Amino acid sequence: MINKWFVIVNPVAGNGAAKKKWPNIYNELKNENFKFEVTFTEYENHAIKLVEKAIKKGFKKFICVGGDGTLHAIVNGILSLNSIHLSEIKVGIIAIGTGNDWIKNYTIPQNYKKAIQVLKTSSTIKQDIGKIIISSTNKTVYFNNLAGIGFDGFVVKNVKKYKKFGVLAYLIGALVSLKSYKKPLLEITFNNKVLKGKTLLFLIGLCKYSGGGMQLTKNSNPTDALFDISYIKKIKLLTILGNIKGLFNGTITNHKLVSTYKTSKIKIKVLDTTKTYIQADGELIGTGNFTISILPKSLNFIVP
Numbered sequence: 001m002i003n004k005w006f007v008i009v010n011p012v013a014g015n016g017a018a019k020k021k022w023p024n025i026y027n028e029l030k031n032e033n034f035k036f037e038v039t040f041t042e043y044e045n046h047a048i049k050l051v052e053k054a055i056k057k058g059f060k061k062f063i064c065v066g067g068d069g070t071l072h073a074i075v076n077g078i079l080s081l082n083s084i085h086l087s088e089i090k091v092g093i094i095a096i097g098t099g100n101d102w103i104k105n106y107t108i109p110q111n112y113k114k115a116i117q118v119l120k121t122s123s124t125i126k127q128d129i130g131k132i133i134i135s136s137t138n139k140t141v142y143f144n145n146l147a148g149i150g151f152d153g154f155v156v157k158n159v160k161k162y163k164k165f166g167v168l169a170y171l172i173g174a175l176v177s178l179k180s181y182k183k184p185l186l187e188i189t190f191n192n193k194v195l196k197g198k199t200l201l202f203l204i205g206l207c208k209y210s211g212g213g214m215q216l217t218k219n220s221n222p223t224d225a226l227f228d229i230s231y232i233k234k235i236k237l238l239t240i241l242g243n244i245k246g247l248f249n250g251t252i253t254n255h256k257l258v259s260t261y262k263t264s265k266i267k268i269k270v271l272d273t274t275k276t277y278i279q280a281d282g283e284l285i286g287t288g289n290f291t292i293s294i295l296p297k298s299l300n301f302i303v304p
Contacts (some may be wrong), residue, residue, distance in 0.1 A: 002275050004213075005036035006059040008074060010066030015163060020067055025094060025112050032116055036063070041070070051077025055155015061090045063119060072143060072281035076148060078299065079129060079142040082290060092119045092302035096161050098212070099170060102145045105207040105222065106303040112119040118304050123273040124296035127222045128206055132280060135289035143280035146210040146217065147292070148203040149268060153277030155211075156179050156284050169210035170282075171247070178237050184274035188231070190263040196271075202230040204266065204292060212284070214248035226297035229261040266292045266303070 007029070010160050011019035023059075029036060037059075041047050051074050062069045071093055078089055094115045095103045106125070109115050119249065130143045151174075157174035183198040203210075205217030205228040219227040235257050246252035253260055270276050278286050 004028040005061045006054040007038040007063045010041045010070040013066035016094040047073035048077040064093040101209040104209040126298040127296040134286040141285045145281045146205045147280040151201045153279040156279040184276045185272040188268040203230040214247045218253035226262045231259040264294045
């Protein structure tokens with residue numbers, strides 16, 4: 001299995017685009033002399049189980065055919081097996097999703113033929129991974145792009161109904177959700193600092209892009225062993241509407257209402273009864289208190 005790829009296809013990714021494009025992708029992989037075994041996901045997070053089985057069979061090279069959520073599940077499948085030698089695992093992607101945010105950090109092409117050429121090089125970068133432990137369930141979740149609690153989790157909970165709008169789904173979901181969102185009282189501890197108060201948004205970034213191309217964290221570097229935090233207590237809808245360009249070019253992080261920090265460990269407590277949603281890589285993963293730490297340069301991704 002050393003030279004054979006394990007390909008995981010999420011047929012519903014990109015509103016079903018992955019299923020439609022797969023025959024062409026299959027032919028292109030064959031034309032480029034890839035040796036591979038392929039399987040399709042059948043339910044949410046099925047990729048976690050598929051990866052675990054593949055690694056136990058001896059596979060070390062993986063191709064994700066899907067979006068950020070499919071890649072997130074593959075990463076969790078790999079990291080959940082503590083006994084494996086992570087340095088031998090390689091993960092690549094042919095991106096077909098709604099946001100396709102992670103690939104933007106590395107300028108991986110969305111064109112499947114060009115993405116396959118990237119995979120052929122097997123050129124890798126060792127990227128940091130975030131590790132979240134949710135207190136109420138003791139559940140461990142890993143992420144490779146960006147996580148958060150508060151408004152972004154609330155948006156992720158609601159965004160599925162807007163996915164027909166493609167990359168604009170997250171922006172539309174955010175604007176629609178802002179009025180109905182209730183800010184929780186949070187206590188956030190990191191770097192011997194405590195932030196306490198009603199909180200709109202708390203983002204923890206490894207990479208630069210989220211929400212369909214928005215840049216909401218400052219100075220993100222996926223290999224510096226530090227999270228990039230953006231903390232917003234409050235912001236008005238009119239302020240967001242006036243700064244939409246800043247959401248996508250990153251200048252929103254310079255706004256006076258946005259505080260930014262760097263750290264490697266965080267502890268978050270919810271101090272009231274407000275239901276708070278936690279998201280990781282655009283996937284809803286739980287609610288309530290959690291701790292988060294960084295795993296420096298712990299997984300090989302294939303990039304240009």
